Amino acid sequence: MKNKICRILMLLLLLAGFSTGYTQETERKSIRLFLIGNSFSQNATRYLPQLASDGGFTLSIGRAELGGCSLQRHWQLVEAAEAGDPKGKAYNGKSLKELLGSGTWDVVTLQQASILSGDSNTYKPYARKLVEYIHHLQPNATIVLHQTWPYRIDAPSFSQIPGGGHAPSAEAMWQQSRAAYHTIAAALQLALIPVGDAFFAVQQKGSTAFKKDSAFKPAQAVFPELPDQAHSLHVGYFYNKQQQLTLDTHHASEAGCYLAGLVWYKFLFSASPVQIVFKPEAVDAGFAKALRTIADRIASGTDPTQLRQ
Numbered sequence: 001m002k003n004k005i006c007r008i009l010m011l012l013l014l015l016a017g018f019s020t021g022y023t024q025e026t027e028r029k030s031i032r033l034f035l036i037g038n039s040f041s042q043n044a045t046r047y048l049p050q051l052a053s054d055g056g057f058t059l060s061i062g063r064a065e066l067g068g069c070s071l072q073r074h075w076q077l078v079e080a081a082e083a084g085d086p087k088g089k090a091y092n093g094k095s096l097k098e099l100l101g102s103g104t105w106d107v108v109t110l111q112q113a114s115i116l117s118g119d120s121n122t123y124k125p126y127a128r129k130l131v132e133y134i135h136h137l138q139p140n141a142t143i144v145l146h147q148t149w150p151y152r153i154d155a156p157s158f159s160q161i162p163g164g165g166h167a168p169s170a171e172a173m174w175q176q177s178r179a180a181y182h183t184i185a186a187a188l189q190l191a192l193i194p195v196g197d198a199f200f201a202v203q204q205k206g207s208t209a210f211k212k213d214s215a216f217k218p219a220q221a222v223f224p225e226l227p228d229q230a231h232s233l234h235v236g237y238f239y240n241k242q243q244q245l246t247l248d249t250h251h252a253s254e255a256g257c258y259l260a261g262l263v264w265y266k267f268l269f270s271a272s273p274v275q276i277v278f279k280p281e282a283v284d285a286g287f288a289k290a291l292r293t294i295a296d297r298i299a300s301g302t303d304p305t306q307l308r309q
Contacts (some may be wrong), residue, residue, distance in 0.1 A: 014259050030058035031268055034141075036096065036130065039068040040114055040148045043252040044195055044260035047280065049144060050266040054278040059268075064091045065100050070113035071126035078133055101137045103116070107268065108134050109193070111146040114250060117196075118159040118176030123184045131188055142266075145192045147181045149199035150174040152234040154212045156248035174200040191205055193267045194298050195260045199233055201294050201304035202259065208290050210234075221245050221292040231287060233259060253282040262295035 028094060031052075035041045052059035066073070074096065081088025081095035088093045101109070110130055116122040127145075134143055150173040151158055159177060160164055160165035167173040177196055185192045202208045208231055216227030216237075223243040229236045233256035235248035258280055262273040274296050278287040298304060 010135070016220050021283055024216050027104070028269070029056070030060075031061045032062070032104065033268070034062040034064070034100060034108045034138075036064045036074055036100075036109065036134075037064055037111045037146065038113060039251060041109065041146060043257050045144060045266060046252075046257040046305045047261040047278070048264050050278045051261050051273070051276060052269070055265065055269060055271050057269050057271070062099060062102070063103060064096050066090060066112055066114075070116055071110065071123055074110075075129050075133075077128040078130070090133075096133075097137065097162075098289055100134065103259070105138050105141045105303045106143055108138060108141045109144045109146045111148050114148045114151070114177075114182070115159050117148050118161045118173055118180055120180035120183045121162060122160070123180065126190060127184050131190070143188075143190055145181055145185050145188075145190050147192050147194050147196040148177065149196045149252070149260070150177065152210065152232065152236060153203065165277060170264035171200070191267075192255060193264055194304075195263050197296055197304040198263045198298040199256065201298055201302075201307040202231075202233060202291065204289075204304065204308045205294070206308075208287065209296070218247070250293070255291065256280045258283055259291045259295055260286065262292055266296060267297035272297075283303055 027040050031046075035045065035300060041063075044062060049061070064074070077088050077090050078096055079088070081097060083292050091096075091099055100142055110127060112127075133141055134141065137302055150170045153170045155170065158170065158173040161167050162174075167176050178200075181192060181196070182189075203210060210229070210232045213227035213229070218237070223239055224246075226237050226239075230254055235251050237245060237252050238248050262276070265271065265273050265276070273292045276292055279285070285293075295306060297307065
């Protein structure tokens, strides 16, 4: 009984520390970071090197990323590579073992494909298998889950949910994916980078929320006409090389990439992003300031629903 109580207390302490940062006990000026992910991990770390440099830190990044890649596919590629199947070398001609086993990494991150993020069943058993594999190759590395973000409020559909079907809204997607990430993080005793919470918090705050331009009619739009997309954390509407109107409600815009990077910065270095000077040119200075404040609060453990006003 005593041992059971001790385990419960340790788990509660772990859960309380999910958003407190990687370097809370040992201040690190240099971190070697390895990402096992997809385009969302690319988005989230797009500006992380500049942020780290701005804060006076040194960051090295290794990557095993494939567009749309799920935890299941990452694990299947491991199995293929271990069996000698050339298909396992899907990361620019290399296997995960070759990439991850090269050098020493301080932090290794995992994430689920966004479309599957709301269903905790899709994480099993692949997240655990990948964690065990990482521990085997990098026994001293800290393994972390990257909480991906909900799609834009005008997305035509949202993530898969348990039992079939899809979440009915961006908020429902956030709720489902947040629950799934926390469930897996608790089961595997992993910390969590709360990027999804930060995206939700920005959308819930009246002064920073993206609002759909109801006057814009996509079917009638003529190049280069675009809707008002102020404060969008997602790419949204744009024209491709053929001048065709395209909508991307999944991937992060420059503002979204900046916000995600700020959360990662706070998590990895335990340093407040509020004083960061760097910002992407396309992001308004006032909006960038608000994003720095929200990222700091969310990465410090603030409940995103408390930032509605």
